[in-house]
Amino acid sequence: xxxxxxxxxxxxxxxxxxxxxxxxxxxxxxxxxxxxxxxxxxxxxxxxxxxxxxxxxxxxxxxxxxxxxxxxxxxxxxxxxxxxxxxxxxxxxxxxxxxxxxxxxxxxxxxxxxxxxxxxxxxxxxxxxxxxxxxxxxxxxxxxxxxxxxxxxxxxxxxxxxxxxxxxxxxxxxxxxxxxxxxxxxxxxxxxxxxxxxxxxxxxxxxxxxxxxxxxxxxxxxxxxxxxxxxxxxxxxxxxxxxxxxxxxxxxxxxxxxxxxxxxxxxxxxxxxxxxxxxxxxxxxxxxxxxxxxxxxxxxxxxxxxxxxxxxxxxxxxxxxxxxxxxxxxxxxxxxxxxxxxxxxxxxxxxxxxxxxxxxxxxxxxxxxxxxxxxxxxxxxxxxxxxxxxxxxxxxxxxxxxxxxxxxxxxxxxxxxxxxxxxxxxxxxxxxxxxxxxxxxxxxxxxxxxxxxxxxxxxxxxxxxxxxxxxxxxxxxxxxxxxxxxxxxxxxxxxxxxxxxxxxxxxxxxxxxxxxxxxxxxxxxxxxxxxxxxxxxxxxxxxxxxxxxxxxxxxxxxxxxxxxxxxxxxxxxxxxxxxxxxxxxxxxxxxxxxxxxxxxxxxxxxxxxxxxxxxxxxxxxxxxxxxxxxxxxxxxxxxxxxxxxxxxxxxxxxxxxxxxxxxxxxxxxxxxxxxxxxxxxxxxxxxxxxxxxxxxxxxxxxxxxxxxxxxxxxxxxxxxxxxxxxxxxxxxxxxxxxxxxxxxxxxxxxxxxxxxxxxxxxxxxxxxxxxxxxxxxxxxxxxxxxxxxxxxxxxxxxxxxxxxxxxxxxxxxxxxxxxxxxxxxxxxxxxxxxxxxxxxxxxxxxxxxxxxxxxxxxxxxxxxxxxxxxxxxxxxxxxxxxxxxxxxxx
Numbered sequence: 065x066x067x068x069x070x071x072x073x074x075x076x077x078x079x080x081x082x083x084x085x086x087x088x089x090x091x092x093x094x095x096x097x098x099x100x101x102x103x104x105x106x107x108x109x110x111x112x113x114x115x116x117x118x119x120x121x122x123x124x125x126x127x128x129x130x131x132x133x134x135x136x137x138x139x140x141x142x143x144x145x146x147x148x149x150x151x152x153x154x155x156x157x158x159x160x161x162x163x164x165x166x167x168x169x170x171x172x173x174x175x176x177x178x179x180x181x182x183x184x185x186x187x188x189x190x191x192x193x194x195x196x197x198x199x200x201x202x203x204x205x206x207x208x209x210x211x212x213x214x215x216x217x218x219x220x221x222x223x224x225x226x227x228x229x230x231x232x233x234x235x236x237x238x239x240x241x242x243x244x245x246x247x248x249x250x251x252x253x254x255x256x257x258x259x260x261x262x263x264x265x266x267x268x269x270x271x272x273x274x275x276x277x278x279x280x281x282x283x284x285x286x287x288x289x290x291x292x293x294x295x296x297x298x299x300x301x302x303x304x305x306x307x308x309x310x311x312x313x314x315x316x317x318x319x320x321x322x323x324x325x326x327x328x329x330x331x332x333x334x335x336x337x338x339x340x341x342x343x344x345x346x347x348x349x350x351x352x353x354x355x356x357x358x359x360x361x362x363x364x365x366x367x368x369x370x371x372x373x374x375x376x377x378x379x380x381x382x383x384x385x386x387x388x389x390x391x392x393x394x395x396x397x398x399x400x401x402x403x404x405x406x407x408x409x410x411x412x413x414x415x416x417x418x419x420x421x422x423x424x425x426x427x428x429x430x431x432x433x434x435x436x437x438x439x440x441x442x443x444x445x446x447x448x449x450x451x452x453x454x455x456x457x458x459x460x461x462x463x464x465x466x467x468x469x470x471x472x473x474x475x476x477x478x479x480x481x482x483x484x485x486x487x488x489x490x491x492x493x494x495x496x497x498x499x500x501x502x503x504x505x506x507x508x509x510x511x512x513x514x515x516x517x518x519x520x521x522x523x524x525x526x527x528x529x530x531x532x533x534x535x536x537x538x539x540x541x542x543x544x545x546x547x548x549x550x551x552x553x554x555x556x557x558x559x560x561x562x563x564x565x566x567x568x569x570x571x572x573x574x575x576x577x578x579x580x581x582x583x584x585x586x587x588x589x590x591x592x593x594x595x596x597x598x599x600x601x602x603x604x605x606x607x608x609x610x611x612x613x614x615x616x617x618x619x620x621x622x623x624x625x626x627x628x629x630x631x632x633x634x635x636x637x638x639x640x641x642x643x644x645x646x647x648x649x650x651x652x653x654x655x656x657x658x659x660x661x662x663x664x665x666x667x668x669x670x671x672x673x674x675x676x677x678x679x680x681x682x683x684x685x686x687x688x689x690x691x692x693x694x695x696x697x698x699x700x701x702x703x704x705x706x707x708x709x710x711x712x713x714x715x716x717x718x719x720x721x722x723x724x725x726x727x728x729x730x731x732x733x734x735x736x737x738x739x740x741x742x743x744x745x746x747x748x749x750x751x752x753x754x755x756x757x758x759x760x761x762x763x764x765x766x767x768x769x770x771x772x773x774x775x776x777x778x779x780x781x782x783x784x785x786x787x788x789x790x791x792x793x794x795x796x797x798x799x800x801x802x803x804x805x806x807x808x809x810x811x812x813x814x815x816x817x818x819x820x821x822x823x824x825x826x827x828x829x830x831x832x833x834x835x836x837x838x839x840x841x842x843x844x845x846x847x848x849x850x851x852x853x854x855x856x857x858x859x860x861x862x863x864x865x866x867x868x869x870x871x872x873x874x875x876x877x878x879x880x881x882x883x884x885x886x887x888x889x890x891x892x893x894x895x896x897x898x899x900x901x902x903x904x905x906x907x908x909x910x911x912x913x914x915x916x917x918x919x920x921x922x923x924x925x926x927x928x929x930x931x932x933x934x935x936x937x938x939x940x941x942x943x944x945x946x947x948x949x950x951x952x953x954x
Contacts, residue, residue: 068901081260085109085151087355089285093674095131099139100900109146111282134942152223168229290570292692295577297720298732299360316425317381318826345377424475427816458500476813500597537592557618558583619645640763647756669723675700714779812888819874824861829853883935890951
């Protein structure tokens with residue numbers, strides 16, 4: 065969205081084609097979102113080598129892709145798969161000293177050679193080499209033509225780091241193309257420089273009928289038998305976590321700034337400054353989405369740059385969020401909380417007061433727990449009206465000198481509330497804040513128990529009974545209390561061992577996962593602590609290499625929550641929160657958490673494509689590398705199920721996931737690798753990652769219907785947890801003074817139905833006119849340079865979370881009134897429906913309709929303008945709808 069906005073604002077250009085030739089596999093979400101953005105066609109390259117061979121042989125490398133089963137042909141896109149030569153010029157040139165028509169050689173950065181001679185430059189095109197070059201090029205063109213239906217061949221010229229000295233390239237390309245075209249009768253080929261637009265136009269007007277591909281994706285990707293590109297799902301886990309948290313802060317910052325700019329247009333915060341802070345983080349988050357960034361396949365130096373940009377961007381947006389909330393609190397002076405303290409006796413610890421401001425970035429009303437780290441153990445919590453708030457304090461697992469305070473918060477959609485922490489022993493309110501009691505258990509051996517389950521300890525809340533096996537300190541079973549269904553569940557950490565010597569076989573690296581055997585258990589004993597509390601019960605498991613080891617290698621911290629009567633605690637109750645601690649690891653190790661159940665799953669697992677839709681993953685047996693080729697990306701969600709019950713999990717960062725056995729799930733959490741491959745050494749891609757990672761998961765168990773209704777919302781709740789800000793007040797007033805007024809929320813709540821989600825509610829600040837003709841005229845006249853950012857235009861993007869037939873109620877279309885929905889932000893005066901990235905008015909956007917066996921009509925596909933005069937719009941299952949919303953100016 066940010067990139068398209070830039071291209072359109074500066075040049076008036078709106079891309080119509082996507083070029084995804086280097087990403088490691090292809091998701092079925094991309095054809096859907098690119099269709100929504102107005103694209104006509106899509107190019108991919110890296111798909112499994114076995115599959116590409118079959119498609120190439122059968123002339124099926126081109127097809128119409130319907131990425132979403134719910135949207136079908138409404139959002140289909142023509143897709144071209146690059147053939148076996150991929151996206152580079154062919155490398156089999158017997159007469160050249162460099163592979164592939166690269167007359168400028170190998171790029172040298174940052175300092176080019178003084179004599180202008182680069183390493184491995186191909187022989188120049190001269191009168192002596194012209195014919196052999198032409199003959200080789202034509203032979204390759206004809207070879208490729210046999211793999212496609214039409215007489216038109218897409219012949220990519222160049223490769224990575226090419227055309228850095230383009231004049232040299234064109235000096236050799238021009239005479240070669242001219243020579244071939246002058247000898248068309250001999251060669252039977254004509255050649256021309258072309259854009260994707262020209263190539264796809266030629267295909268479109270060929271009037272052929274194209275096969276349809278449904279919603280299957282192209283994952284995992286293997287380039288050859290022992291090269292399964294499934295390691296990158298888990299490479300650089302720390303960066304994956306930072307990127308996701310940065311995205312969450314950006315989301316919250318965009319929402320808050322939109323609310324602020326619309327409700328307090330004359331506020332003291334500079335809108336231009338605020339936009340600069342948001343854009344810095346937009347660019348940092350966008351940058352790390354590159355296929356050599358979030359995948360962890362970048363060098364350490366580049367990783368440090370990514371983290372630096374993300375960290376700086378997050379700090380800037382945190383400052384913006386803090387300024388907005390502080391000014392909002394100042395504007396509520398008649399309802400502000402007064403600081404207070406008690407009279408102090410001589411030698412008594414000073415009592416202090418802290419204010420927490422908690423903002424909910426989701427457009428749903430939520431009841432959840434926030435966690436605050438404290439250095440003291442005596443605390444009471446109150447809301448803004450002075451009422452005690454349920455809370456629990458307990459010793460932190462990270463340090464003996466810190467404490468974790470869990471506070472039950474109730475927040476309306478896109479709103480904030482204030483909570484007061486009163487510290488000091490006198491202020492301690494036992495009715496408000498309970499204390500978690502720590503119970504320690506002896507270490508127990510694992511793997512040698514003849515009859516597990518003989519000594520079980522229950523851990524219970526209103527939704528689940530977790531049985532812990534005291535004979536090995538491992539989880540034994542989970543009972544879902546509503547359905548009374550018990551599933552045996554055991555969790556352990558294991559490691560795959562990888563080869564690091566290319567002379568001894570296939571290796572694992574940033575990209576590749578090639579284990580040299582089955583995963584092995586690395587801990588012989590497990591220690592356990594249980595923190596028992598009224599609100600939170602936490603099981604802490606520590607995995608040691610042996611009985612006498614002082615330091616644990618791995619840890620798992622499992623929490624279940626009890627919500628007091630009078631609160632809507634259903635979503636909190638139905639999740640089992642797990643945090644794992646992994647690292648630093650030994651060299652050439654890949655760590656997994658394996659969860660074994662007694663569900664009859666036939667090794668089938670479901671994982672998500674880009675957090676948009678679920679894909680069924682059926683276990684396949686291969687001649688080589690079966691373990692790695694059955695790994696898939698877990699971007700946000702995964703589950704296994706039998707005929708009646710489902711075990712689902714959501715995560716706050718990306719991982720690799722697989723089911724290698726019946727009823728089993730294993731998640732790759734962390735990797736540390738080193739090998740002696742020249743490529744990896746040359747680019748410092750050995751992944752010698754010594755970090756400690758702490759990923760978070762929420763587990764849900766229950767009947768399919770119940771989990772269907774729950775997992776999508778829980779995934780978003782984990783991705784967008786409440787934003788918590790602290791403010792300490794001085795001690796001023798001699799006693800408690802609580803204003804007894806109804807809490808007034810400056811930004812009134814915005815509440816969506818539970819099957820819809822705001823993907824975006826932001827002020828992009830673009831300068832362009834929403835009228836294309838006006839915008840083009842402004843560019844031609846140079847008016848854009850003198851235009852201020854548009855702070856009245858709000859980008860609203862709404863997604864339906866459920867697919868057709870997924871839930872009898874939640875999968876239904878939803879009619880919303882945009883004016884009524886956003887009334888707390890101001891008075892809506894107009895709404896325009898736009899393409900996904902905002903650059904097209906949907907009323908004038910049209911896309912090519914490709915002929916298929918089901919649809920012989922090739923008229924332009926056009927989405928109708930479906931915003932009613934009364935500002936109502938219908939959101940159908942899995943639709944993503946984008947709007948410009950304009951509010952009445954103050």
